[in-house]
Amino acid sequence: MAYRPVKALIHLNALQQNLRQVKTFAPDSKVLAIIKSNGYGHGIERVAGQLTQADGYGVACIDEAIVLRQKGFLHPIVLLEGLFSEAELSIAIQHRLEFAVHSFLQLEWLKNSAIKTPLNIWLKLDTGMHRLGFQVHEIQNVIAELKALPAPVNIHLMSHFASADESEAFTQKQLSIFNQVAGNLKCPRSIANSAGVQRYPESHLDWVRPGIMLYGACATSETVPGLKPVMTLMSQIISLKWIEAGETVGYGQTWQASRRSLIAVVAIGYGDGYPRHAPSGTPVLIHGERMPLVGRVSMDMITVDVTDLAEKVTIGDEAILWGQGLPVDVIADACGTIGYELLCGVTQRVPRVEER
Template identity: 60%
Template sequence: MMNYRPVKAFINFEALKSNLKQVRAFAPKSKILAVIKANGYGHGMTRVAEQLSMADAFGVASIDEAIKLRHKGFLHRILLLEGLFCESEFALVIQHRLDFVIHSEHQLDWLMRLNHSQPLNVWVKIDTGMHRLGFLPEHFPKVIKKLQTLKVQPNIITMSHFASAGESTAFTLEQLDCFNSLTQGMNGAKSLANSAAIQNLPAAHFDWVRPGIMLYGAGDLSTGQQLSPLKPVMTLKTEVTSLKWIEAGESVGYGQTWKATKKSFVGVLAVGYGDGYPRHAVSGTPVLVAGKRVPLIGRVSMDMITVDLTDLADSVQIGDEAILWGEGLPVDEVAKHASTIAYELLCGVTARVPIIEVRAS
């Protein structure tokens, strides 16, 4: 029997389904485009798609992700969120019945040259202030007029993307006003709300909402809002593999960045940046050991981290469970201690970590 390192990522299917229900509760009149790009935010794209089958559509980053879903038998609408990366991809878009975004003149030119005989679902992206992808507001009316000259009229969905819906209310409202002014009186569906706007800005829900991180039970803690209705989908666990006492003044780990101020009981956990635990997590980052919060101490190594277990010295044992994030410890909180965001931690779990699917009993 093969024994694996203790670190494992547990994926809770019921939490995924519950979070999708919460999206519907927030935006009951909108269709849901579930964003499952980047391997389902690190949770496994097809596994996530199966549990989110009640969504109205899926959002992916590239055509290879879309084709993978089609080959697995998913018949949902699938949107290429960045559109096409080359003109030759149109053949695959038509073959696999994909929706796609156009956000720039070269993509529009490709579409205008396309010889096709069926209506396409074209999501036209406006740059309302994020200045990443999208047509500038002053160019948008001309883009629509150009699309209307196509022999086969496309089904146009107008969209934009918030830059800081969970951080800056003022700028978010500016973007919403810009979007409203440009699309007022237009026929066709509209889409604007990401996870933060789904929860905080009903005026942005429109016809389609596009939840991403909230489906996985995480959100941006910079707003100070706890997403209590949402459930963490991934719980990253490991075990205590070593225990020892050290004296006051002695250090732990590479670079001697942490020194004991008193006699301390140090535990080693089998997880590190080789598994996707953030290398830049600082001393004091919380970890749950045997259900109790303890602080990370010293630098994160490739395969190990160390924690201060002095307060648990009378009870902790080799093999005790440790939770790095997930149930009982929000991934957002860990990300904050590592000066990053939950998205990066969830997407960064490496291939050597076994995935354990948790189903309802």
């Protein structure tokens, strides 16, 4: 039983709605729903259960994939970073997993294996992000080596946009490189992430790989109609206190009242995943109004200036940190980060409460 008032409401219907929105953007593409990092902090099993209309799931590692298999999910599951050791190959085959191949070391593990079970491999091409993947001039030789394996190999060609939410010129350059390579191959192709889904229809190809947009946050600087927040992080006011002009609030005395002010203490802090670096002025939604956070975020509490709500605010009132009525992207922007980090950072001591 949870006694602290902090909780993360998980709006299950919003997941389904957001997947439908993905399909509206890319009606002719299959959807690999990205549910790594515990479903972006929402719970990987919970998320998978609401996204059964996707054509497959993308995860970061075998541990995440095994959880899904043990819970009975039969969808194609792709290990987006591939195998981390040679020993994982037999485990991947046992659980019928598909996996990326992005390095010559991973290729060597396959060549050393006598496995003859058919393999579904997502071959990673580096089109300019320079994180994972083979160079353009290496791809043909890699494909030849994959086809020479004892096991039949079904190849998907994939790459990843570096800045589809920021640079159209670089995104088009990446897409051009990808299409040049893919044009010589007869295999399914995938490059579009959430920003690609939203902004570049020509990148949708055979598979799209939406992540953040499934959770109702925006991969671009624009608001996307039809997307609904899946997580509402909320708590309650546990204290109200008037302070005089000139007095300060919180550790380090970083905020000083310019007027007589009513300060609300809300039971949430960086121990729950609320960002410690959130500056004064970061909005908190109380009674439907955006009230400014003041002073430093503590481990278990934040302080909010609710002077303008003095006539109606009371102890026990609900405070929304992000979610319905206050997009996580607004908080992320105030904190100089991205919604991904905030959603993934909600700690395990915060109970997830399902709501339809």
